[in-house]
Amino acid sequence: MPKMKSNRGAAKRFSRTGSGQFKCSHSHLRHILTKKSAKRKRQLRGTTTIAAADIPAVRQMLPYA
Numbered sequence: 001m002p003k004m005k006s007n008r009g010a011a012k013r014f015s016r017t018g019s020g021q022f023k024c025s026h027s028h029l030r031h032i033l034t035k036k037s038a039k040r041k042r043q044l045r046g047t048t049t050i051a052a053a054d055i056p057a058v059r060q061m062l063p064y065a
Contacts, residue, residue: 007061014050014058016065022058023047 026044
């Protein structure tokens with residue numbers, strides 16, 4: 001049986017944590033930053049875990065993660 005392929009777009013966006021959750025970076029921090037407050041931009045830094053409702057979809061896209 002051949003290996004399953006990972007969704008390459010998802011592989012670049014999500015990574016698995018040690019506890020089995022998936023982490024990703026926040027959106028809205030690439031451009032048009034002048035109208036966004038410093039507080040908003042500061043809170044968009046770093047990573048977050050994805051919602052529980054999205055885990056089955058990400059798990060299907062990344063079978064070996």
